[in-house]
Amino acid sequence: MTKQVQDQIQARRTFAIISHPDAGKTTMTEKLLFFGGAIRDAGTVKAKKTGKFATSDWMEIEKQRGISVTSSVMQFDYDDCRINILDTPGHQDFSEDTYRTLMAVDSAVMIVDAAKGIEAQTIKLFKVCRLRGIPIFTFINKLDRQGKEPLELMEELEEVLGIESYAMNWPIGMGKEFLGIYDRFNNRVEQFRTDEKERFLPLDEEGELAVDHSMKQTSYYKQALEDIMLLNEAGNDFDLEKLKNGKMTPVFFGSALTNFGVQTFLETYLQFAPTPQPRKTDAEEVINPVSEEFSGFIFKIQANMNPAHRDRIAFVRIVSGKFERGMTVTLSRTGKTFKLTQSTQFLADDRETVDVAVAGDIIGLHDTGSYQIGDTIVGGKKTFNYEKLPQFTPELFVRVTAKNVMKSKHFHKGIMQLVQEGAIQYYKTLHTEDVILGAVGQLQFEVFEHRMKNEYNVEVRMESIGNKIARWIQNESEVKESMSSPRSMLVRDRYDRYVFLFENDFAMRWFQDKNENIELFSLL
Numbered sequence: 249m250t251k252q253v254q255d256q257i258q259a260r261r262t263f264a265i266i267s268h269p270d271a272g273k274t275t276m277t278e279k280l281l282f283f284g285g286a287i288r289d290a291g292t293v294k295a296k297k298t299g300k301f302a303t304s305d306w307m308e309i310e311k312q313r314g315i316s317v318t319s320s321v322m323q324f325d326y327d328d329c330r331i332n333i334l335d336t337p338g339h340q341d342f343s344e345d346t347y348r349t350l351m352a353v354d355s356a357v358m359i360v361d362a363a364k365g366i367e368a369q370t371i372k373l374f375k376v377c378r379l380r381g382i383p384i385f386t387f388i389n390k391l392d393r394q395g396k397e398p399l400e401l402m403e404e405l406e407e408v409l410g411i412e413s414y415a416m417n418w419p420i421g422m423g424k425e426f427l428g429i430y431d432r433f434n435n436r437v438e439q440f441r442t443d444e445k446e447r448f449l450p451l452d453e454e455g456e457l458a459v460d461h462s463m464k465q466t467s468y469y470k471q472a473l474e475d476i477m478l479l480n481e482a483g484n485d486f487d488l489e490k491l492k493n494g495k496m497t498p499v500f501f502g503s504a505l506t507n508f509g510v511q512t513f514l515e516t517y518l519q520f521a522p523t524p525q526p527r528k529t530d531a532e533e534v535i536n537p538v539s540e541e542f543s544g545f546i547f548k549i550q551a552n553m554n555p556a557h558r559d560r561i562a563f564v565r566i567v568s569g570k571f572e573r574g575m576t577v578t579l580s581r582t583g584k585t586f587k588l589t590q591s592t593q594f595l596a597d598d599r600e601t602v603d604v605a606v607a608g609d610i611i612g613l614h615d616t617g618s619y620q621i622g623d624t625i626v627g628g629k630k631t632f633n634y635e636k637l638p639q640f641t642p643e644l645f646v647r648v649t650a651k652n653v654m655k656s657k658h659f660h661k662g663i664m665q666l667v668q669e670g671a672i673q674y675y676k677t678l679h680t681e682d683v684i685l686g687a688v689g690q691l692q693f694e695v696f697e698h699r700m701k702n703e704y705n706v707e708v709r710m711e712s713i714g715n716k717i718a719r720w721i722q723n724e725s726e727v728k729e730s731m732s733s734p735r736s737m738l739v740r741d742r743y744d745r746y747v748f749l750f751e752n753d754f755a756m757r758w759f760q761d762k763n764e765n766i767e768l769f770s771l772l
C-alpha cells in the first residue's frame with residue numbers, strides 16, 4: 249500500500265452521535281459540518297454568522313466545501329482529518345439499523361441534555377457502544393438554559409451508565425448566568441458570547457484566571473473553582489487507556505445551538521478519537537486497515553421508499569485497503585465475484601467529493617437484492633467473513649398474516665428474505681405457527697409492510713401485540729410448553745430456539761418466581 253493511502257487512512261475518524269431525541273444531535277451535527285466547512289476557508293461571511301442558518305445556506309456550504317450530506321453519512325475535513333459522522337436516527341426512525349450503525353464506527357459522541365440528564369434511548373445506545381469497547385465522548389448540551397447541577401450530571405453518568413467520567417471542562421454558571429467554561433484540559437477559560445479576541449482567557453499556575461476580569465468576582469466563577477478543586481481531589485484521573493477502551497468518558501459542556509464549546513470539543517475530540525481500527529474475522533484473524541486488500545462489511549440496508557423503484561442501498565464500512573470504482577470484489581457468503589461499476593454509488597450527490605474511499609469510510613452500493621446485513625465483501629482472492637453482527641432483543645411485536653390467503657407462498661418467501669436480510673425478526677407460535685415479527689422500532693414494521701407489497705406483491709395484515717420483554721433460555725431442555733400463558737407467551741425464533749415474550753417486568757418476575765430453574769437471557 250502506498251504511503252499516500254496509508255496517510256489517508258490514518259486521517260479518518262468515523263463516529264456516530266448517540267442521544268435521546270431532542271438532546272441536540274441534529275444541532276450539533278449541523279454545527280460540526282458548518283464548522284468543518286467554514287474553517288477551511290476561514291474569514292468567509294458564513295463563518296462569522298452565528299446562530300441558525302437556513303437550509304439553503306447549508307446546501308450552498310455543501311456545494312462549496314464538498315461536504316457530502318445525506319441523511320445517513322456525513323463527511324467533512326478538519327485539521328488534516330477526514331471525519332465521517334454516521335447518523336443514528338431517533339424517534340420513529342429508530343430501528344435495528346440504528347444499533348448496527350454502532351458496529352461500523354470507531355467511537356461515539358454522546359449528547360446529553362443538561363436539564364434532562366441521561367435518558368432512555370441514550371442508555372440503550374450507550375450499552376451497545378459499551379459492549380464494543382469503543383471510546384465514548386460526552387457533550388453535555390444546552391448550558392445556555394437552566395439545567396441540573398454539573399456535579400449531579402457527572403454522578404448520574406457514573407451511576408446510570410456505570411462508566412467513569414472525567415470533566416475536560418466545567419461550566420461557569422448556566423442559563424441566563426452562563427459565563428463560559430473552565431477548560432481544564434486546555435488551561436483556559438472560554439467565555440460565552442464574546443467576540444473572537446476575548447474568547448479565551450489564560451489560567452495561572454494555581455488554576456485561577458491569570459488576568460483581571462469581572463468574572464472573578466462572581467459567585468459562579470467561585471463555585472466553578474470549588475467544583476474543580478473537588479474534582480481534582482476526589483474525581484477520577486484522566487486515563488488514556490481507559491478512554492481508548494471505553495471505560496472512561498471525557499465530558500465536555502457547551503451549547504450546540506449557540507455554537508459554544510463545539511470547536512473546543514471537536515479539537516479535543518480529534519486529539520483522542522481513534523483512527524480506523526482493525527477488525528476480527530469469524531476465524532479470529534485480525535484484518536488491519538492498512539492491509540493491501542480492500543475489504544468491508546454491510547451494516548445497513550436502506551430500502552428506497554419510492555414505490556416506483558425497488559432500489560436499495562447497502563452501506564459498507566470499509567475495514568481495509570482502498571476502494572476504487574470499477575474494482576472487482578467477491579461477496580464472501582456466496583463466493584460470487586462482480587464488478588462494482590454501475591452498481592456502485594457514492595452517497596454524495598457530488599461524486600467529486602469522494603474520489604477515494606479508504607478504510608474508515610462508508611460507501612453505498614446499489615442493491616437489487618444480492619446483499620444481506622453482515623455480508624463481507626473482499627477485493628483480494630482470499631475470501632473471509634467478518635465477525636457476525638449481533639442480533640438485538642426486539643421490544644415491539646406484531647402478528648402478521650397475508651390479506652389474501654392465496655398468496656401464502658409469496659408471503660412466506662417475502663418474509664424469509666426480509667428476515668435474512670436483517671430487516672425484521674421472525675418468530676412463530678408453537679402449534680398454530682402464526683407468524684410474529686419483532687423489531688426494536690416501529691419503522692421496521694412500516695418498511696416491512698411496504699416492501700412486502702412492492703417487492704413481493706403481498707398485502708399484509710399486522711395486528712400489534714404490543715411491547716414485550718423477549719428472553720431466550722439457557723437450559724432449553726427444562727422448558728415445558730405448558731409454561732406458556734397469555735402473559736408469558738412461548739414462541740420459537742428463526743433458529744427454532746424457544747423464546748418467552750413477557751407482557752411486562754412484573755410478568756417476567758412472576759414467571760421467574762414460579763420457575764426458578766429456568767435461566768433466561770436477553771440478546772444485546
Ligand code: GDP
Nearest residue numbers: 269270271272273274275390393503504505506
Ligand atoms: P435531536 O432530536 O437530538 O436531533 O435534537 P435537535 O438538534 O433537533 O434539538 C432539539 C431542540 O433543542 C431544538 O429546538 C434545538 O433548537 C434545541 N437545542 C439544541 N441545542 C440547544 C442548545 O444548546 N441550547 C438550547 N437552548 N436549545 C438547544
